[in-house]
Amino acid sequence: MEKWECTACGYIYDPEAGDPEHDIPPGTPFESLPDDWVCPQCGVSKEFFQKID
Amino acid sequence: MRTIILGHGLAGTMAGKTLRELGSPAEIIIIGEEKYPYYPRPNLIDFIAGDLPLNRMFAFPPDWAEKQKIQVNYGRRITGLDKEKMAVEIDGQEWIKGDNLVLATGAAPLLPGIPGVEKKGVFSLRTIDDAQSLLEFLTAGPEPEVVVLGGGLLGLEIARAILKRGLKTVTVVEYFNRLLPRQLDETGARLLRVQLEKMGLKFLLGKEAAEIEGEGKVSQIKFKDGSQLPAGAIIVAAGVKPRIELALKAGLSCNRGLLVDDYLQTSQAGIYAAGDVAEHRGRIYGLIPAAFDQARTVAYNLAGQEKKYEGTVPANTLKVAGVFLTTAGLILPEGEGFEILSRLDEEQGVYKKLVFKDNQLVGAIWLGVKKGGQEISRLVQARKDPGQYKSNLLADNFDFSRLNNL
Structure with missing residues (x-):
C-alpha cells in the first residue's frame, strides 16, 4: 500500500501503521481515511497529502 | 517551572x-x-x-x-x-x-499604503474571522468581480478557492511581470499562468495599485499606469x-x-x-x-536538551488545479559558477530546471509533473552531487528511486 506525505509538514502516512491515536486501524489505505481526517502532526486536511511514488 | x-x-x-x-x-x-x-x-x-x-x-x-x-x-x-x-x-x-x-x-498581512485600502470590501486573509467576513461579503448580494492583489502562493491559492466557491470573475494582479516571483523563473511562470487561465482565472501582470475607489464600498481599482479594473471585492495577498x-x-x-x-x-x-x-x-x-x-x-x-537549528531548505510542493509544482533551493542563481540544465515541454505543460554549483544540486523547479519531484527536492536539501545520473535527471522515464542510494 502506498504511503502519502503531508506537503505542509512532511508527516508520512503509512497505511500499514494507520493512525491508531485517531482511531485509524493499521491497514487502512489513504483513500479510505474519513474525509475529516487531518494530518496528525500539523492538522492540514487530506487535500495537502501527496502520494509517494 | x-x-x-x-x-x-x-x-x-x-x-x-x-x-x-x-x-x-x-x-x-x-x-x-x-x-x-x-x-x-x-x-x-x-x-x-x-x-x-x-x-x-x-x-x-x-x-x-x-x-x-x-x-x-x-x-x-x-x-x-x-x-x-x-x-x-x-x-x-x-x-x-x-x-x-x-x-x-x-x-x-502587509497592506499597501494606498488611498482607499480601508474601504468596505477590502480584505486580507490570516484568521478564521478574516475568512468568515470575506465569505459573508462574497455571498451577500449580487456576485462581485473579485480582484486578488498579489500573485504569490497565497494569492493564487485564494483566487483558486474563490473560483471553486463558484464565483466567476477572479483576477489576480501582480506587481512583478510574472507569477510566483519567489518560486519560479520566467519560463515556469508563463507556463503556470497558461494552466491557470485554462481553469478560469484572469491575470494582470506588471501592475501596481495606486488607489482603491468606490462610494461606501469598493467599486474599482486604479493602477499607477492610469488603467483601472472593476472590483466589487479586493483581497490583499501582498506578503x-x-x-x-x-x-x-x-x-x-x-x-x-x-x-x-x-x-x-x-x-x-x-x-x-x-x-x-x-x-x-x-x-x-x-x-x-x-x-x-x-x-x-x-x-x-x-526541556534542557540542547539543540541547534541549522535552517530549513525551503522546498515547496504546490498544487493549483492539478498543476504540480515543486521548487527547492536556489532557483534564480546570481553570480558565477552555476550550471543550469532545463527542459520545457509546452504542449504537456512540463518544465524542469536544475541548478548546479560545483556539481552539487542546489536548486530545482519541477512544474506540471510530479514524478521525481520529491527525490529531486531531497537531493537539493542534501546538496548532493548526482554524479553519473546527472545527465538522466531531466528524462521523464528516469527511475528516480536510484537517487536515494547516492
Whole structure:
C-alpha cells in the first residue's frame, strides 16, 4: 500500500501503521481515511497529502 | 517551572506540544488572539473553497489541550512584555510571570499604503474571522468581480478557492511581470499562468495599485499606469510582516524579524522565538516546515536538551488545479559558477530546471509533473552531487528511486 506525505509538514502516512491515536486501524489505505481526517502532526486536511511514488 | 507561549498558531502550538512529548513537567500557558482552537492556516483556503466546514478545520480533538495539560487562553491579546521580569501583560489588565517565554506571534498581512485600502470590501486573509467576513461579503448580494492583489502562493491559492466557491470573475494582479516571483523563473511562470487561465482565472501582470475607489464600498481599482479594473471585492495577498511590535518595545533585538541565535534564543536569555516572527541567520521563512523545525528546536532547548537549528531548505510542493509544482533551493542563481540544465515541454505543460554549483544540486523547479519531484527536492536539501545520473535527471522515464542510494 502506498504511503502519502503531508506537503505542509512532511508527516508520512503509512497505511500499514494507520493512525491508531485517531482511531485509524493499521491497514487502512489513504483513500479510505474519513474525509475529516487531518494530518496528525500539523492538522492540514487530506487535500495537502501527496502520494509517494 | 512555567513556560508562557505567546501565539497559538502552528509555531506556538507545536512548541507546547513537543515540550509535552519530551516529558517536560513544566506548566505550559499558551496565549492566543483567536477564539478558536489550533488550526493550520492552509485550512483557511479549503474553508473558503467550500471543501472544509468550520468544525473540521481544527487539528486536534476539543479536549486535546486539557489532556496535554496545556492551558490555552483564547481571544486574549498580549499588550506588554517585560524581558527582565519574564512577564507578559494580557489585555492591558494583568501581568503573568513565567520562567521562559516563547514568542510565536506570527506575522500580519502587509497592506499597501494606498488611498482607499480601508474601504468596505477590502480584505486580507490570516484568521478564521478574516475568512468568515470575506465569505459573508462574497455571498451577500449580487456576485462581485473579485480582484486578488498579489500573485504569490497565497494569492493564487485564494483566487483558486474563490473560483471553486463558484464565483466567476477572479483576477489576480501582480506587481512583478510574472507569477510566483519567489518560486519560479520566467519560463515556469508563463507556463503556470497558461494552466491557470485554462481553469478560469484572469491575470494582470506588471501592475501596481495606486488607489482603491468606490462610494461606501469598493467599486474599482486604479493602477499607477492610469488603467483601472472593476472590483466589487479586493483581497490583499501582498506578503506579510513579522509581528515584532511587542519585542521591539521590550528591547529585544530585531531586524525585520525578531532576531534569534542557533538555539532560537532572542537577545534575552530564556526568551525564545519560532515561526513567522523569527529571523534566523538573516532569514524569515514564512513556511510551515520551518515553523515546525523551529518550534521543535525551541521545545528541546526548553526541556534542557540542547539543540541547534541549522535552517530549513525551503522546498515547496504546490498544487493549483492539478498543476504540480515543486521548487527547492536556489532557483534564480546570481553570480558565477552555476550550471543550469532545463527542459520545457509546452504542449504537456512540463518544465524542469536544475541548478548546479560545483556539481552539487542546489536548486530545482519541477512544474506540471510530479514524478521525481520529491527525490529531486531531497537531493537539493542534501546538496548532493548526482554524479553519473546527472545527465538522466531531466528524462521523464528516469527511475528516480536510484537517487536515494547516492
